[in-house]
Amino acid sequence: MLFRYLFILLILLPLKAFALIEVDITRGNLNPLPVAVSPLSIDEKSKSNFKKTLSKEDLGSEISAIVENNLRQSGLFNPLNKNAFLQTPDIANLKPRFEDWNLIKAQALITGKVIFIDEKLRVEFRLWDVLAGKEMMALAFTTVPSNWRRVGHIITDKVYERLTGESGYFDTRIIYVSEKGPKTNRIKKLAIMDQDGFNNKYLTLGNELVLTPRFSPANQMVTYLSYFRNLPRVYLLDIETGKQEVVGDFPGMTFAPRFSPDGKKIIMSFAKDGNSDIYTMDLENRIVERITNHPSIDTSPSYSPDGKYITFNSDRSGYQQIYVMNSSGKNVKRISFGNGIYGTPVWSPRGDLIAFTKLHKSKFYIGVMRTDGTGERLLTENFYQEAPSWSPNGRVLIFYRESKTNSEGEGFTAKLWSIDLTGYNEKMVDTETDASDPSWSSLLTN
């Protein structure tokens, strides 16, 4: 339902290619750009209307708080304290006094207003370069009021895009497994939330074990593993309708599912008689294809964004290592050769890197390497962590981390964490319960 209301994007002014502020996101950013997010101004009539429809006292401030939080969390921006702002939101949006914003050392300024019009929420916002004294971007859009949080995320995406030159990742969601209960008998449920942790919803009741949900890169479909009736099988779930079905008719466990880049196929492992191989199923014509045929364990397959290659995990060399092959299954090449064992390869949406989990000398690492295996870079080390998932712009990885228990076997936790590709900005992602197996959606609006 949420996604049926499409945003109407209205470009007020053409974007001009000024030589204005730019944020370099290819390196760890130790000097985040100081930015002033002026609360979006709101007239009294709109205020009372939004109060009625959304019970929000001041929707303008609420939306700018979302933008501010997103920018801060990215690690690339430093949103300045509002108490220091000299101009009121309505005046700033008309014509900022750049000297005032310069005085508090803001380099970029975001202003705007929200209006209640024809039962809809209309937002206008502008991005200003304070030092150059110029407008960098002006956009307006209209949507249903209940989409107000997404408005904040879309503004952030546009600002991020304009300042970094890369697409954003804020108007996105995370699907994950919510965990509760003792380690020996965890209750696991599918859950979904906005990228910033809001709008958390549970999609299953916890009656059966569920694992490894993954978003389609093309739409709002999800594939995951469920132990429904004690038969571990890959399922397909439409999160808009709640409709779900088993993928294929396999006489045994299917697991480790992912979508092809166009969302039309599911690639997964099928285990039979002690051997796991990789299969695909076409979701339109239901044709099943066997991709690997090897007595070793072949699992955790992931397509390259152009669909031409598959990276996967195999122990054919004796231990878990990462391999790449053509999507037909031909031309298998091992690419991981460092010390330790490697698992969960995931191809970056940009195509140039593969993220992985590595175990070496009793420590677990999340790392990245080029698709030919060169340039291995370990981003973070811990007692236990695994299963990286890329943000849709390929700049951030989300994964899960489990703690060591004490000598009584107590104190177990599982939490989601994220880290920049640069290795900076490592932080815990708040969830209502313990959490694991995160998967990042594509941008909801393109």
Next chain:
Amino acid sequence: MNLRRILKNGFLILIASFVLTACTTSKNVKNQTQGDVYTGKDTVEYLASGVPDRVFFATNETVLTTASRETLRKQASWLRKNSKINIVLEGHADERGTREYNLAIGERRANSAKDYLMTYGISSDRISVLSYGKERPVDSGSSPLAWSKNRRSVSVKAN
């Protein structure tokens, strides 16, 4: 004076006995694994008197040890005597591996046990296999001993 001496000696004896207990405990821990395969009885349940329900594996391994084969032979002879009982072999892994690979290795462990039971005359129709990967440890500890108890294949009555 005497009393003090007695008390002092008493303390020494007490301390000595604590040290001894500590020794036996750590010795027991050592005695509970061979290589890193669990050989203790801590978590083991019985299908019938003298018929243990589970076998244990070394890290990253799916081959049966000598002790595991002995256990499975006992299970096979019990299954032959109780021909109406079917079993599920539940394969498990420890927490020190990625979730998906562990699902595969749990399936392979359960199948190692299944293959062995079949060579002792148990029909494959009577045995189903279910891998839990690392999802259902019996010991929630984060120690090599706990992990050794969790790397297992358990034969569970299906009916």
